[in-house]
Amino acid sequence: MSSADDNSAVAREVWQLMSDLVLDNQRRRKVTEVTGMSFGRTRAVRRVAKRSMQMGELADLLGMERPNLTTLINDLEEKGLVIRKADPRDRRSRLVEATAKGKRVARKAEAILKEPPDRLVGLDVEDLETLRRCLAEASAPGGSE
Amino acid sequence: MSSADDNSAVAREVWQLMSDLVLDNQRRRKVTEVTGMSFGRTRAVRRVAKRSMQMGELADLLGMERPNLTTLINDLEEKGLVIRKADPRDRRSRLVEATAKGKRVARKAEAILKEPPDRLVGLDVEDLETLRRCLAEASAPGGSE
DNA sequence: TCAATTACTTACGTTTCTATAACTATTATA
DNA sequence: TATAATAGTTATAGAAACGTAAGTAATTGA
Numbered sequence: 001m002s003s004a005d006d007n008s009a010v011a012r013e014v015w016q017l018m019s020d021l022v023l024d025n026q027r028r029r030k031v032t033e034v035t036g037m038s039f040g041r042t043r044a045v046r047r048v049a050k051r052s053m054q055m056g057e058l059a060d061l062l063g064m065e066r067p068n069l070t071t072l073i074n075d076l077e078e079k080g081l082v083i084r085k086a087d088p089r090d091r092r093s094r095l096v097e098a099t100a101k102g103k104r105v106a107r108k109a110e111a112i113l114k115e116p117p118d119r120l121v122g123l124d125v126e127d128l129e130t131l132r133r134c135l136a137e138a139s140a141p142g143g144s145e
Numbered sequence: 146m147s148s149a150d151d152n153s154a155v156a157r158e159v160w161q162l163m164s165d166l167v168l169d170n171q172r173r174r175k176v177t178e179v180t181g182m183s184f185g186r187t188r189a190v191r192r193v194a195k196r197s198m199q200m201g202e203l204a205d206l207l208g209m210e211r212p213n214l215t216t217l218i219n220d221l222e223e224k225g226l227v228i229r230k231a232d233p234r235d236r237r238s239r240l241v242e243a244t245a246k247g248k249r250v251a252r253k254a255e256a257i258l259k260e261p262p263d264r265l266v267g268l269d270v271e272d273l274e275t276l277r278r279c280l281a282e283a284s285a286p287g288g289s290e
Numbered sequence: 291t292c293a294a295t296t297a298c299t300t301a302c303g304t305t306t307c308t309a310t311a312a313c314t315a316t317t318a319t320a
Numbered sequence: 321t322a323t324a325a326t327a328g329t330t331a332t333a334g335a336a337a338c339g340t341a342a343g344t345a346a347t348t349g350a
Contacts, residue, residue, distance in 0.1 A: 007266050010273040015261035017280035022167040025208050038306060038337090055328060063170050065309060070329055072306090092316045092327040116160035119283040121152050127279045128155040134272045135162035138264040183307095183336060200298060210339060215299055217336090237297045237346045 021117060031109050037079075042109045044072055045081050049098040049106035054087065058096055081105060166262060176254050182224075187254045189217055190226050194243040194251035199232065203241055226250060 028039050035042045040062075047053075047061055059069040073096060076082045081102035084094040098106060123131075173184050180187045185207075192198075192206055204214040218241060221227045226247035229239040243251060268276075 006270050007268070007273060008261075010270065010277055011261040011266040011268070012259060014273055014276045014280060015265060016259065017277065017284050018163050019167050019258070020284060021280065022164050029208060040306070056326090063174060064307080066328065067310080067330080068308065074329095075306095087327095090317075090327080094328070113164070114157060114161065116153075116156040117283070120160060121156040123152070123156070123279060123283055125151050125155065127275075127282070128152060128159055130272075130275050131159045131279050132155055132162065134268055134276050135159060135166065137272075138262070138268055139162050139165060185337070201296090209337080211298065212300080212340085213338065219299095220336095232297095235297080235347075239298070 021120070024117070027112060030112050034108050034112060035105050041072065041076065042105070044069075045076060045098060045102050046106045046109055048082055048096050049103045052085070052095050052097040054093045054095060056093070076102070166265070169262075172257060175257050179253050179257060180250050186217065186221065187250070189214075190221060190243060190247050191251045191254055193227055193241050194248045197230070197240045197242040199238045199240060201238070221247070 031042055032039050035045075044058065044062060047058060053061075055066065055069055055073065058073075059066045062069065064072075073082060073084065077084065080099060082096050082098050085097055087093040087095045120128075176187055177184050180190075189203065189207060192203060198206075200211060200214055200218065203218075204211045207214065209217075218227060218229065222229065225244055227241050227243050230242055232238045232240045265273075
């Protein structure tokens with residue numbers, strides 16, 4: 001029996017446990033409740049709040065078609081959460097930027113999403129440190145979501 | 146400085162790392178692609194494939210209103226993925242059961258969702274064991290998702 | 291037994307998500 | 321400069337996700 005097989009088996013268990021912990025839909029529900037809009041809309045606002053970007057880049061990050069993003073951003077702009085600005089480098093493209101209001105909404109969402117479950121906080125500090133070390137090692141440099 | 150504060154800070158980091166790892170939208174996308182239906186529909190099939198249950202219980206698990214579940218299950222029934230059966234205990238309620246076809250679809254989805262990312266599999270066995278131990282400790286007895 | 295409750299469905303309307311085709315404006319290139 | 325490629329928008333249209341009100345059938349319990 002190879003060590004790779006051992007890894008795989010344990011990794012599957014770990015993955016299952018992690019997924020169960022993270023994929024708690026109450027969290028999504030809470031976010032839509034607090035922000036007063038869909039999770040997808042909130043996701044866009046959060047992205048833009050971190051950094052202004054072109055429509056195309058944002059569409060790619062959110063994994064949606066450009067025409068659909070146009071509609072979404074129209075909506076967010078009407079709500080006063082983002083604005084489109086001219087891109088000085090390329091007049092074809094538009095830069096999407098979060099307004100102060102948009103950033104507030106993004107912060108509210110992040111606050112909910114970043115709050116770890118009680119059960120995680122309740123672990124021993126040593127265990128948490130170990131978790132952090134291992135997960136940091138397992139994490140891609142680019143991050144996701 | 147209390148130990149609780151230390152825990153909280155590290156826990157937040159751990160949580161962030163875990164969330165990034167789990168919330169990879171490519172996975173969702175792949176599931177809808179393979180199953181040929183929305184993630185929500187697939188979620189329902191997966192639930193029922195594990196265990197037959199009443200409409201109400203399923204609606205609660207999926208976090209949706211009963212009328213909406215009725216529509217969803219109608220759709221899945223037309224697709225031949227589930228069937229409604231009489232509940233011998235209570236003739237008001239219906240038991241939703243996955244068909245063989247439904248179970249196949251559920252298996253396909255699970256196969257994608259249960260596959261841990263390469264970066265996790267690549268960790269040392271000792272680290273994986275530690276992760277498992279910690280996460281098992283942090284997991285609720287009831288599970289979620 | 292009969293009123294209240296429960297489990298589910300029907301009917302309806304709104305929002306959100308999704309994809310595609312055709313269009314304008316701008317930039318890059320041959 | 322003419323042509324192609326790019327960035328975004330408009331226009332459609334269908335599927336999916338939500339919520340509420342009102343209805344049926346079965347059960348509970350006073």
